[in-house]
Amino acid sequence: MLADQALALFDGQLKTQNRSEHTVIAYHNDILQFLNFLGQEKGVEPEKISIEEVTVDWIRSFLSDLTDQGLERKSMARKLAALRSFFKFLCKDGYLVQNPVQRISTPKLGRKLPEFLYFEQMEKLLQTPDCTTVLGARDQVILELLYGSGLRVSELATLNREDVDSDQMLLRIKGKGKKERLVPITKYAFEAIQAYLSMRENSQKALLLNYQGSRLSVRSIRRILNNLANQAGLPLHIHPHMLRHSFATHLLDGGADLRSVQELLGHAKLSSTQIYTHLTRERLREVYDETHPRAKYS
Structure with missing residues (x-):
């Protein structure tokens, strides 16, 4: 299955779960960002990528690229959560056999120091x-x-x-x-x-x-x-x-x-x-x- 078809199915699934419009858009954009990254690395259009091509190494490369860009861990964790939900849906509904995100651990979030008054x-x-x-x-x-x-x-x-x-x-x-x-x-x-x-x-x-x-x-x-x-x-x-x-x-x-x-x-x-x-x-x-x-x- 092509990635853009899979993404459309996932969007529909989120809507049936009564997710907010903000959540649907955020997840869609995070997954699309990953597909664009993968397309650039492979030298192809994102819509021509097959979901079967996605491996754990590509997920790790994407996270590494986000780190190089200086993205905060909290934002990285959110993008990984979107990918995790996306591939879990594809596996559960039989569109994909193996989940490439399964072996990826969520980055540890640094504890924010509490705000106080002098x-x-x-x-x-x-x-x-x-x-x-x-x-x-x-x-x-x-x-x-x-x-x-x-x-x-x-x-x-x-x-x-x-x-x-x-x-x-x-x-x-x-x-x-x-x-x-x-x-x-x-x-x-x-x-x-x-x-x-x-x-x-x-x-x-x-x-x-x-x-x-x-x-x-x-x-x-x-x-x-x-x-x-x-x-x-x-x-x-x-x-x-x-x-x-x-x-x-x-x-x-x-x-x-x-x-x-x-x-x-x-x-x-x-x-x-x-x-x-x-x-x-x-x-x-x-x-x-x-x-x-x-x-x-x-």
């Missing part, structure tokens, strides 16, 4: 809400708990008033996998919670409410945080997890041990927390390069 930026953000209004007082609670206790936004949204232990200054958090953990809250967070609740007329069990008196959603928290960042004049797109990253980074910068940070974040594996040690090393290198006179020599 202490000065965080302080600026914390001073932004107008705490003389009930909504401003609520927004202060959002900031204090995301940053002061390192909560996930989903954990914050599901907090109830009864989850706040005023005597021991602790929060009872329902984390991933319905696992519960106790997290300390700062004096600032506790005072913010008390101020907010004293201004609030609604006695609903949810800790954070929207202007209509219903539980605040994750989406609304994201929107509120983004608005506060704009008011603070921060030149960044601020998302809730960035405050969690800042919480962990600032703890480690202050001398906290990794195991304690793991416990506070509710990470099941220490490896999930170790990404922050890479981040602090990057910061140390940056400070060193910018401030040490011998490091500036070029």
Whole structure:
């Protein structure tokens, strides 16, 4: 079977699976890019290539060419996923006997270092809400708990008033996998919670409410945080997890041990927390390069 016929059949298969138009186009273009590469290497038109001609070596040559072009591993992995789906379909429907992608492993993706706010930026953000209004007082609670206790936004949204232990200054958090953990809250967070609740007329069990008196959603928290960042004049797109990253980074910068940070974040594996040690090393290198006179020599 000619490659262009096979690609048309695959496009049709994706559409019957109710894939989005964006996905169909992306997969089509990725496969077409491979066929164009193969055509150039063989010196023939792409539409004259037979799918039986495709071997594991040609797939590897294509990936090697993408590497030489400087393509990111994430993009390479996506193109390989498209080829994997394409040839799996051809084999499953009997158009091809052997899958040339079967022995190709997906390139390992490098872990992206988490984004965080510097202490000065965080302080600026914390001073932004107008705490003389009930909504401003609520927004202060959002900031204090995301940053002061390192909560996930989903954990914050599901907090109830009864989850706040005023005597021991602790929060009872329902984390991933319905696992519960106790997290300390700062004096600032506790005072913010008390101020907010004293201004609030609604006695609903949810800790954070929207202007209509219903539980605040994750989406609304994201929107509120983004608005506060704009008011603070921060030149960044601020998302809730960035405050969690800042919480962990600032703890480690202050001398906290990794195991304690793991416990506070509710990470099941220490490896999930170790990404922050890479981040602090990057910061140390940056400070060193910018401030040490011998490091500036070029």
